Ligand SMILES: Cc1cc2nc3c(=O)[nH]c(=O)nc-3n(C[C@H](O)[C@H](O)[C@H](O)COP(=O)(O)OP(=O)(O)OC[C@H]3O[C@@H](n4cnc5c(N)ncnc54)[C@H](O)[C@@H]3O)c2cc1C
């Protein structure tokens with residue numbers, strides 16, 4: 001039988017530089033969950049269909065189950081733990097809670113990772129556009145409406161906040 | 173499930189990758205975006221002994237217009253095709269088709285060349301390549317050669333690429349300003365593989381269509397040029413009678429697969445509906461211009 005081949009990788013995970021020896025056949029989510037105990041990224045289908053494993057690699061959301069850990073060498077990885085700590089989507093997360101956009105919560109980290117990419121574009125999307133953008137993330141509980149509501153509301157709030165007149169600086 | 177054991181090498185150059193392909197032949201696989209290869213490993217549908225990762229060969233990524241054709245490097249990610257000004261300007265058919273390819277996270281990694289190398293019958297990019305009369309550049313230790321899209325797609329996941337060859341780029345002639353194109357597909361969920369689809373282009377002059385090119389995918393084992401239907405449309409005014417003739421002709425061009433996604437007769441019907449929509453779209457785009 002073929003032996004288990006391993007390679008050393010060095011990458012940044014949630015801002016922290018780490019070096020580990022990984023089996024070359026291990027995918028990124030297993031590495032994050034089992035070696036780094038970052039269990040926020042979930043595994044649903046392991047073949048790219050459900051989106052539960054979504055993580056950010058060098059600024060882009062990808063399927064963690066369709067990338068090998070060894071390919072993460074030299075790259076910058078952000079998981080739901082890091083995204084949460086950064087506060088980047090604190091408003092979206094509050095909106096998810098407010099609207100019951102999660103029930104069992106299994107899909108939620110993936111939903112947030114994907115929605116974060118849409119929100120980062122900084123534009124207002126229609127509900128249809130939001131649905132299209134989120135189409136790669138399955139949710140078996142919510143029926144999606146609440147998820148779309150939460151994203152749409154966050155988008156509008158951010159837009160309003162950016163247009164609100166800023167308080168005058170310094171003395172009049 | 174978990175992938176079976178394999179060896180992994182990060183290619184340092186195209187020559188390095190070709191050398192490994194020459195040494196290992198069919199036992200080796202190029203790892204591009206991994207969006208089709210890794211699922212088959214995770215499900216243990218394939219067991220290559222060696223993966224040759226080309227992701228660091230950055231010069232293989234990007235779409236540029238060289239004055240004659242658009243060169244799309246094999247490693248150009250679907251997401252970058254979607255954002256490319258070159259594609260938007262010179263290849264409107266591809267620009268219209270690319271949002272149908274998968275979902276954002278898959279597009280961020282999946283590559284143009286990976287899609288062409290794989291030749292999934294439902295994939296959008298192979299159909300566009302055939303509709304646009306593109307060519308593919310293949311390299312091996314034996315040398316470099318070009319294959320026209322028409323000679324490249326052989327059958328279900330079968331192409332002209334030999335096991336020791338690596339796909340380098342696609343060369344695609346730009347669409348001319350007097351032609352219009354349209355891309356229509358039917359899938360169960362946005363971003364899923366199409367069950368039926370057409371990539372269409374034609375010149376339109378005062379309602380008459382010419383240089384018609386219709387390529388069907390999803391229903392067939394490979395992207396298929398519908399020569400009889402094209403002939404039925406050529407030089408005609410796009411009206412109900414032409415639509416009827418094209419629809420009838422299509423039956424002799426297509427041989428839809430019989431599978432869980434539908435019966436051949438159902439798929440032929442879908443393709444007819446999509447043809448009508450595509451040519452309606454082409455003629456209305458011409459009117460609007
Ligand atoms: C959920 C999901 C939905 C999808 N939906 C669609 C869709 O709607 N439409 C669509 O077209 N695709 C879809 N895909 C597939 C996706 O587009 C893939 O990215 C693409 O088919 C393969 O590209 P890749 O770069 O990921 O290739 P890989 O998976 O890395 O490789 C695929 C095959 O091509 C070979 N290969 C890759 N590059 C080369 C090269 N340069 N030279 C020689 N051989 C090479 C590999 O060895 C392998 O056999 C979907 C994928 C997923 C997971």
Ligand code: FES
Pocket residue numbers: 042043044045046047048049050051052053054063064065066
């Ligand atoms: S676990 Fe990765 S997409 Fe389902």
Ligand code: FES
Pocket residue numbers: 101102103104105106107108138139140141142
């Ligand atoms: S909340 Fe249960 S799967 Fe989405």
